[in-house]
Amino acid sequence: MKGNNLRIKDIGEFALIERLVEVLGPAGRGAGQGVIRGIGDDAAVLQNNPGTRLLASCDMLVEGIHFDLSYFTPRQLGWKALVANLSDIAAMGGRPRWALVSLGLKPEMKVSFVEEIYAGIAELAGKFGVTIVGGDTCSSPERLVIDICILGEAYRAEVAYRSGAHEGDLILVTGKLGAAAAGLAYLREGGKAAIDGAEELRQAHLKPVPRVKEAAILIHSGMVGAMNDISDGLASELHEIVQASGCGARIWTERLPISQATALMAAHTGVNPLDWALYGGEDYELLLTISGEKGSPLKARKLGRTLAKATGTPLNFIGRILPLSGTVEMVRPDGEIEPLLPEGYNHFKE
Incomplete structure (x- = not known):
């Protein structure tokens, strides 16, 4: 059997791995990228930069x-599988360096299909200087599974935690919210x-594009106090910051950045676009706080101009940190204040 009809069960695990390493190209070699030994041994041997934390x-x-x-x-699937990992490292203020990719594969799956998954991973890895240094493959007869572990580094003083928010801080978010959920509705x-x-x-x-450069x-x-990435939805991620920092938060719904396309899709489907912005998830934007001291709004605007000039990504002021621990509120355009529940994507919610 040849070409695009070749299936995993026809060549076995080791021949598949050899082919996938070839697909990775530079993203699998890592010369000069802190890789002492990558794919091909029992474990990768890596060297982070002096003074950095891993x-x-x-x-x-999981398919389905x-x-x-x-x-x-x-x-596209390979690209998106790596996005979530890169976004996590970005949210911690780090630089992504190395990744390990494990796949649960159906034996009947075409080899060319798996190679294309790896091509997507390699494409995104190459954009951000990430080297694939190992992983695993196994049989998964029912569903395709992709599990990626990523390692990054950051200097100690630059690591951003969820626990860095303080009373009076400004709450900011990059980019637009709800577009990923609107895109899913469009595809469905x-x-x-x-x-x-x-x-x-x-x-x-x-x-989606992870906000590594941003x-x-x-x-x-x-200026960053606390930071989190929006993978499960703004409401969920804001609650995580509040819980870790021992504070509260208030956001203004009219300040949430929602694109015209998202609003149009919401109108088409009869959904409130605010629901997608708050609970949709997979936007992979950054939610962060900066000090609310005197002059901070001006500093935030200056930071936003710098970010937009360098990356094209806007930075939006959406709220403030409150002193009341665990309290998260949203203010409607009419001034009505109501609780913002920690809803969003939940892996175990039925």
Whole structure:
């Protein structure tokens, strides 16, 4: 059996790994990237830069739970699988360095399909200087599983924690909110909704861009208190900051950055776009706080201009940190204040 019809069960694990290493190309070699020994031994041997702390995170994607293969090409799936990991490192103020990729594969799956997953991983890894240094493969007869572990580094003084928020701090968010959820709604309709900005929504769900460069600029400003990435939804991530910092928070819903395309898709489906912005998840934007001292709004605007000039990504002021521990509120446009519940994506919620 040859070409695109070749299946995993026809070549076995070791031949598959050899082919995947070839697909990775430079992203799997790591020369000059702190890789003393990468793929090909029992464990990778790595060297972080002097004075840095190692950051470690992992994310697993399971077919039918986290993704639907009727929406994704295998290359898009590989890209998105790595996005979640890069976003975690960015949220900690770090630089992503190395990743290990483990796959649970159906024996009947075509080799070319798996190679395309790795091509997507390699494409994104190459954009951010990440080297794939190992991983594992196993049989998973029912569902495709992708599990990626990532290692990054950050200088001790630059690590950003969720616990760094203080009373009076400004709450800021990068980019736009709710676009990934709007993109999923668009795809579930078969991509037939005739709205302006439809491609923007598709890309937001299928091929989001992690805010690694943005995080580096924010951290180097010396202004960041707490930071978190928006993977499970703004409401959920804000509650995590509040709980870790022992404070409260208030946001103004009219300040939440929602794109016109997201608003149009929401109108088309009869959904309140605010629900997507607060609870949709997978936007992979950065939620952060900066000091609320005198002159801070002016500093925030200056930081926003710097960020937009360097990356094209806007920075939006959406609220303030409160002294009341555990209290999270949202203010409606009419001034009504109501609790903001910690809802969002939950892996074990039925």
